[in-house]
Amino acid sequence: MNILELDQGNTRAKWRLITDAGQDAIRVIERGVLGPGKWWLAETLPAAWRMHAPQRVRAANVAGAAVAEAICARLHGVLGLDVAFARVRAECGGVRCAYRDTSRLGVDRWLAVLAAFRRDPSPALVVDCGSAVTLDLLGAGGEHLGGYIVPGLGLMRRALYADTDAVKVAPPANVITSLAPGCDTAEAVNHGLPLMVLGAVERAYDDLAHRCAEEGSAAPRLLFCGGDGGALARWCDRPNVVVEDLVMEGLALTNP
Ligand SMILES: Nc1ncnc2c1ncn2[C@@H]1O[C@H](COP(=O)(O)OP(=O)(O)O)[C@@H](O)[C@H]1O
Ligand SMILES: CC(C)(COP(=O)(O)O)[C@@H](O)C(=O)NCCC(=O)O
Ligand SMILES: [K+]
DSSP states (O other), rough: OOEEEEOOOOEEEEEEEEEEOOOOEEEEEEEEEEEESOOOSSSSSOOHHHHHSEEEEEEEEEEOOOHHHHHHHHHHHHOOOOEOOOOOOOTTEEEEESSSSSSSOHHHHHHHHHHHHHHHSEEEEEESSSSEEEEEOOOOOGBEEEEEEEOHHHHHHHHHHHOSSSOOOOOOOOSSOOOOOOOHHHHHHHHHHHHHHHHHHHHHHHHHHHHHHHHHHOEEEEEESTHHHHHHHHHSOOEEEEOOTTTHHHHHHOOO
């Protein structure tokens, strides 16, 4: 059975078409990104969607109810399918959610944590580097310990641009080329923003590692995903892995 999976963030949507052969055996047929912006209004959508005729669509959306409705309407129009949107639950697949009000946790964060646990049930720090950067702590025994939300690289750059007179720096061609102290404004910003995110990641990781050591468990894993995940991971000096599809991997666990 072919399934279309969609991860709608605040900047873009990521999608992949998979073949589910049962018993965790999936094959990715094709993948892509949509947007930035209202891709559901575009005249043409990826040709692969029609070509591989998915029988189901499952999605994660953190861009609000109006966007969910627009996605539903367009996909129903183009594929004749209803979209199954993932929801956060107090417990799923052996993971217990830390939020007092589970409906407030971003479903992308939840899916990434579920997928991290499914890959390996040991403690982990899950870092999703998109519009916002989210850090979620997964403790022993599938206990989600909560997390952090900080602005993403683009958001921080735009905040400086909008609210200062003299720190108006355009996005660089390469997201991160150095963390060295800047000797002009562009360098100071382009090196400073990733330094700030990595500082948060490494502190959160070390705190979790400390907790694991106290509990007598092994060092936690560190997983990166999101549009800037690969770039940040390369400059992170804790052992880590990049799992591009972590959020979409979680969809099979909430909507099997
Ligand atoms: N073509 C692109 N358009 C927009 N952002 C991109 C692109 N390629 C890489 N990025 C990076 O991805 C980040 C957004 O990540 P993404 O995971 O797509 O966000 P979200 O999940 O919030 O939609 C941006 O900060 C940007 O640096
Ligand atoms: C923090 C987020 C904006 C991250 O989304 P993204 O950067 O992928 O667009 C999203 O997970 C969200 O809207 N969360 C709800 C608030 C919360 O998790 O507490
Ligand atoms: K994110």
